[in-house]
Amino acid sequence: MEYAPDLRRLYVYASFVKLEHAVFSLPAIFAGALLGMREWPPLRLTLLMLTAAAGARTVAMGLNRLVDVAIDARNPRTRNRELPRAAMQPREAWWIVVIACGGYVAAAAAIAPICLRLSAIPVVLFFVYPYLKRVTAFAHLGLGVAWSMGPVAGWIAAAQSLSGVTEVAWLWLFSVLWVTGFDIIYATMDEAFDREAGLHSLPARLGKQPALRMAALLHAAAFGALCLLWYKQLYTDISLVWLAAIGALFLWQHLVAARRPEFAFFKLNGAIGFLVLGFIAMGV
Amino acid sequence: MTQKPCLRPASLRGRQAHTVTEKILCGSVAILWFCGATAQPAEASIIGGIQKVIAGVLQPPLSTLVGTFSGPPILGTLLGAVNGTFRGVGLVAGGALELAMGGVAVAKAAAPFFLPFLL
Numbered sequence: 001m002e003y004a005p006d007l008r009r010l011y012v013y014a015s016f017v018k019l020e021h022a023v024f025s026l027p028a029i030f031a032g033a034l035l036g037m038r039e040w041p042p043l044r045l046t047l048l049m050l051t052a053a054a055g056a057r058t059v060a061m062g063l064n065r066l067v068d069v070a071i072d073a074r075n076p077r078t079r080n081r082e083l084p085r086a087a088m089q090p091r092e093a094w095w096i097v098v099i100a101c102g103g104y105v106a107a108a109a110a111i112a113p114i115c116l117r118l119s120a121i122p123v124v125l126f127f128v129y130p131y132l133k134r135v136t137a138f139a140h141l142g143l144g145v146a147w148s149m150g151p152v153a154g155w156i157a158a159a160q161s162l163s164g165v166t167e168v169a170w171l172w173l174f175s176v177l178w179v180t181g182f183d184i185i186y187a188t189m190d191e192a193f194d195r196e197a198g199l200h201s202l203p204a205r206l207g208k209q210p211a212l213r214m215a216a217l218l219h220a221a222a223f224g225a226l227c228l229l230w231y232k233q234l235y236t237d238i239s240l241v242w243l244a245a246i247g248a249l250f251l252w253q254h255l256v257a258a259r260r261p262e263f264a265f266f267k268l269n270g271a272i273g274f275l276v277l278g279f280i281a282m283g284v
Numbered sequence: 285m286t287q288k289p290c291l292r293p294a295s296l297r298g299r300q301a302h303t304v305t306e307k308i309l310c311g312s313v314a315i316l317w318f319c320g321a322t323a324q325p326a327e328a329s330i331i332g333g334i335q336k337v338i339a340g341v342l343q344p345p346l347s348t349l350v351g352t353f354s355g356p357p358i359l360g361t362l363l364g365a366v367n368g369t370f371r372g373v374g375l376v377a378g379g380a381l382e383l384a385m386g387g388v389a390v391a392k393a394a395a396p397f398f399l400p401f402l403l
Contacts, residue, residue: 117352120357120362
């Protein structure tokens with residue numbers, strides 16, 4: 001098969017940008033769009049949003065990998081990633097980031113002039129975030145803020161204006177708290193390494209259990225923000241059922257977070273992302 | 285045989301030599317005392333320092349937003365972010381210095397009350 005090496009290369013690239021992590025970002029972006037439009041966006045806008053979202057998250061992940069390559073090479077959990085094990089060259093990674101950034105900006109420009117004007121803000125945050133763990137244990141919040149641009153961007157893409165943007169405030173707050181919380185759970189896997197490498201994270205600073213309690217507190221606040229969103233903007237019985245399901249998944253996540261952090265981080269939060277989209281779809 | 289004169293203050297005679305911590309503490313107090321001669325009034329310095337640190341922390345996001353809306357697309361954001369970062373670092377450093385000077389003045393006023401217990 002002639003194309004097999006090319007396919008392998010594509011697989012390496014997809015693995016480099018953690019394509020599967022799109023389960024977190026895409027539902028939230030479309031949740032923001034649903035909130036802004038009160039209906040599913042038309043096909044053209046949906047495709048442009050998908051392009052912009054794919055580009056933005058590729059930029060985010062690519063920058064994160066490039067900035068952290070030396071750290072990843074020392075960490076037993078991450079030393080098999082594409083850059084540390086030299087499955088791809090940094091130059092290739094930079095090309096992926098540049099092309100993805102071009103796609104993202106072009107899609108943003110095609111959506112609306114306001115989207116083009118605002119398009120560099122997430123990129124600045126994506127660039128800053130990987131450096132935060134070298135400076136502060138609150139780096140998780142940096143990820144939360146950077147990631148929360150997704151639903152806001154979705155809302156702006158749908159509304160094509162900034163007027164009334166406060167409508168997305170509760171969803172934005174939920175996103176910040178939710179992602180900050182699950183990044184703390186994720187960081188528990190690197191507690192010992194972070195300490196040894198002098199990196200800052202809440203698990204490295206407080207210890208695993210106190211950090212998990214902090215994550216639970218953040219998720220409780222995130223759920224509170226979602227309850228307020230339901231009360232103020234959605235308020236339908238069927239969306240209340242979805243809200244209850246989200247609450248149950250949060251609870252489950254914190255029951256298993258100490259023993260199975262990867263399951264709690266990836267599978268349950270992936271499900272929560274889709275439940276949030278369903279919750280808003282049922283409420284608008 | 286003549287006995288060597290004891291150079292240690294009378295209050296310390298009979299005690300062990302100064303520990304490293306005591307020496308560092310005394311040195312720091314002396315430096316603070318010296319620096320404090322040029323310090324502003326403590327309250328003004330501390331309040332000004334806190335204001336500058338807060339303004340410095342807020343500078344990068346604010347400057348980024350200003351650049352985004354007043355400059356050309358993308359470039360305005362990037363220039364705003366860079367400008368805000370430099371100004372923010374300057375403000376935080378200036379604020380921290382001002383806070384330290386305020387702290388010096390407070391330390392200078394408080395030192396006579398604490399030194400007898402420390403030495």
